[in-house]
Amino acid sequence: MNLQNAMLPPHAEMVRAMLERDTTYEGVFFTAVKTTGIFCRPSCTARKPKPENVEFFAHADDCLSAGYRACLRCKPLDAAAIAPDWVQKLLQSVDADPELRWSDAQLLAEGIEPLKLRRWFKQHFGMTFHAWLRTRRLGMALGGIKQGDSIDSAAFDSGYESLSGFRDAFQKSFHITPGRAANxxxxxxxxxxxxxxxxxxxxxxxxxxxxxxxxxxxxxxxxxxxxxxxxxxxxxxxxxxxxxxxxxxxxxxxxxxxxxxxxxxxxxxxxxxxxxxxxxxxxxxxxxxxxxxxxxxxxxxxxxxxxxxxxxxxxxxxxxxxxxxxxxxxxxxxxxxxxxxxxxxxxxxxxxxxxxxxxx
Missing domain, CATH: 1.10.10.10 (Winged helix-like DNA-binding domain superfamily/Winged helix DNA-binding domain)
Structure with a gap:
């Protein structure tokens, strides 16, 4: 029994999902176009091929093995891949120095395009990179308060010069005041x-x-x-x-x-x-x-x-x-x-x- 083929939906359903760009089929199958040699996610926004020119695969690796190239628009390899190397490197840098403030100039110096990073974080975390950094720092402050740190110390360690600014940001992120955080x-x-x-x-x-x-x-x-x-x-x-x-x-x-x-x-x-x-x-x-x-x-x-x-x-x-x-x-x-x-x-x-x- 072929495990990959056993996981594919019926052919007619895959054709329908492809033509309607049905996002609920994300990762369920991939479409490969014989006339272009390119494979896509079923929800790809590119012009749809004729159904007779398409074959379906359960995994991106199967498409690659059959000689197809990944679509540059929908990037089907991203559906099965971990964060790209440039994101992984950045996350490792954040872990190594969580208090560092990353400016656009610093990102560019690391070879990272700020707009590209913003789009990646919005797509995968629902927030921008800088919003993620702020929330992460506030999370560390929350951990410190839970362990007995004073609110003043937590605010200072999080990079806030204003205690009121820290309180406002903390409450906006966690829906509680810093004073209630210990509980x-x-x-x-x-x-x-x-x-x-x-x-x-x-x-x-x-x-x-x-x-x-x-x-x-x-x-x-x-x-x-x-x-x-x-x-x-x-x-x-x-x-x-x-x-x-x-x-x-x-x-x-x-x-x-x-x-x-x-x-x-x-x-x-x-x-x-x-x-x-x-x-x-x-x-x-x-x-x-x-x-x-x-x-x-x-x-x-x-x-x-x-x-x-x-x-x-x-x-x-x-x-x-x-x-x-x-x-x-x-x-x-x-x-x-x-x-x-x-x-x-x-x-x-x-x-x-x-x-x-x-x-x-």
Missing amino acids: SEPLLFTRLTTPLGPMIAMAERRGLVLLEFLDRPALTREVEALQNRHGYAVAPGHNAHLQQIETELAQYFAGKLTEFKVPLHLPGTEFSRQVWAELAKIPYGQTSTYGTIAALLGKPGASRAVGLANGHNRISIVLPCHRVIGADGSLTGYGGGQPRKAFLLRLENAAVQVTRQLAF
Whole structure:
């Protein structure tokens, strides 16, 4: 069985998605144009070729192996690649000297075009590089206050000459005053690159709190709830949980991991946590239904409530809501988009089939 081919959607659906530039198919497949020798994302804004001149591949590497070149407009290699070398080098420099103020002149001296950097950070972090730097410094100040530093010291160490300016910036970023910061829980976030498009991961000291695709419509509302309802102060950063989920996700998409080990922390109602616990029990490569989960909870008439709790799940893939389907076998809704849901199910089913074949 060919694992790559098993993960592709039906041909007619891929043609439709290509012609309509459907962004929900980001990373699900790539289009390769025989007449130009170029391959693209299905959402590429370039003029669409005739369907008979296109062939489809599951991975960018497959396109390259078939002799196609990456499109310069939609840059399909970026969908499966980590941050480019020039961004990685800059991030390493920031880690080495977090207090350095990066001016446009300094960026140009490092061979980095400021406008290009601004666009990259807006696309991948939702903010400019300089806004990211400010938030990162404020996150370090938050950590210092949590450890007992005075507000004056935190403001000075963050580069603020005015205490009122520091308070205003702090409250704007974290939705709390510096005085209340000692009682808040820092929630660090980072961007992860996956074959299905970029994701955001958030974790606190107890475990992973959120893992979502960046284009999920409910993402902004989820983050606001974590801030306002659960008292989190959100800041860019890294911790062991974020490093672990990045490694485990890569193994999962490679078909080498069937069970996630990253610790989770799941703020929510008691009923929601019960539903999420049942989600975690659905085996890799198998599916369940809302009705089945309701019955397991001793509430056979609560299918709709189970569906709502399933929709409030903030941790995609790890808590496998993609394995929940309708009673009639339909895929039903999925926050990351049904094409991604279908891809994940095909990925798991194909990996299971390969494992079975190798066992014989």
